[in-house]
Amino acid sequence: MEDVADPALSRGRTIDFKTNINLTARQIQETEHLFQDWEGGPLAHLTRLSIPNQSAYPGFKFSARGHLFDGLLSVKVYCDSLAGTSGNYLDQDPVVADLVTSGRIVFTGKEGSHTVTPGRICIRDTKASWEFSCAPATHVRVVRIPRHLVFSRIGSTRVLNQAYLSDVTAPEVRFLVNFLESIEKSSTELERSTSAQSIALDACATVFSGMLSDSSVSGIQDHPNATVRAAKNVIERNLDRNDLSPALIAQMVGVSLRTLHRSFAESDDSIMAFARRRRLEKAHGELVRMGSTAKVSEIAARWQFSDASHFIRQFKAFYGATPAAYLRNYGSAGRTS
Template sequence: MRSEVPQNSANPSSDYGHATNYASIMNLTPQQIHESVRPFAEWEGGPFAHLTGLEIPQPNAAHGFNFSANGHLFDDLLSAEVYCDSLTGISGRGEGQDPIVADLVTAGSLRFSGKAGESTVEPGQICIRDTNMPWKFSCAPGTRIRVVTVPRPLLVSRIGSAKVFNHAYVADVKTPEVRFLTNFLEVVERSSADLDRSTSARNLALSACTALFSEILSQHPDATLSDYPQTALEVARNVIEKNLERSDLSPVVVAHMAGVSLRTLQRSFAESNDSIMAFVRRNRLQRAHDDLIRLGSAARVSEIAARWHFSDASHFIRTFKSAYGASPAAYLRAYGNPGAQAQVSTHSEGEAPAGA
């Protein structure tokens, strides 16, 4: 189900708490800002309900105000890409049901101040805070954020003490635990259709995200991953699939990009009766196959082999034939490519078709 949001509305049309796709849009002209008594009233009751006392500061209001949030809302877990113009207010109402919020800034900046001190979150940083504790905040014009919210009671019960939330947690996105969190959120978003159909899958995603937050705050991320080997596996697979063209893709590189230890990575694959590099090779072969079909008679085996890091064209042909039962040229002819004689050469024009 896709949330369709009218202009100047900050509330998705889908039922809060059940939608898969979440979208919220607000475009206000200077006149609308001036005439509206409560321009943010429609946020009440939604995932941004913990924001109160909102104001668009002058002179920024003279240029209008734009806000958009696009992402996924699974029960009480929100993950959304947010764009926001200059805005000030209070994050947190001092109520137990307000969420734990993580803001990963990619452009602009956020400033928070409260009893626990002040924090400035710049691009490339993440801030995790408890909105049960009110924070004054200001958002710079043109700020872009990945916002993640999880239910406070779940996180407090897992950690066992609310003292860890006495201060805002600010960290660089390059830290392993934050890298793993961002990769995990990508997996969640890619699995949105499955999560929409399965309550148990949604509960697992919420539980895993809550566990990651708790271990980020306690700075022991690998302790959580041992409880969620499938989560670590899916994160690693997602990282591999995004980086198949890298020539240096190795278990050490994958572990670094995923934000896990090499031992955790190897254990996760072992429990699935697979290996890291076997998964890499299968996916590279699949990409090579897709290139072959897409290019048709214009395909050159040597170029495809080089792109997907086979040692040479002959190695690619042998691997392809073992997997698909025919050489690339024969496979392309059998696939029904017009012309019957697929001109798939290994090096240059005039050579014999590969696998002939």
């Protein structure tokens, strides 16, 4: 295990933060306190950590790299399967944002459970304490900021009891990501100027407080376009699953089933109509690519159509011809062009 960063040393200056853990299955079984080096460090809000038994073989990897200054931590993390608690019910527990790029993290608190999938962000006050579980091979950008800086701008603990969830395409999330990238590129300037550090810290606290305040009266629950975008992203990544359903999609997006249906009611598609169309388009691409070697029954099964005849009917209704006739016409068009 390697850990480079001491919060006391970071005051007044910018430092690189780097942590690496690489454990074999034997080390996991024989070591009692795997994460004790994190106590008192930038990741001290993570407690009661455990590696699920089913994920212990062949080992466990965790890495984080980024920057830390004056309590603001911004790191890119890779984590294998891990479970624990985020927060200690203490005033000094930070406000934390997790922007997932691959894998999945589930946070469960008093206000409910939230599943953060690729392309989603979750911002929460860790004083409220959240149980979490991280899927294997998860990549996530973690941003941590002192709680008092956010609280002073909101002034309401009720707001901080809730989590902010959104899609990465939301304007405020894009602004946050761009802002963090600019901080990383300006680490040398921040190292030289405490006033620049103060400005960056204040700006980040303002962005966080604004997003959390909005979540108390709006957020993704009441933004149909954001919910639909997030749901479509989930559907795209899970088209080959035979258990894909509105309930599963709602769970993975982090909204109620009722909210999901209500959001799609304001769009041109129903939830599963969009999924069927995308499956047809994927099957169509595969059919054209394979040409005469294509096996309709295999394509139908791969894209979760109940049987070949059902797939043929759906294909004809959408493309105006059966798969076989479509391929003949497609081949003829290719030869005459």
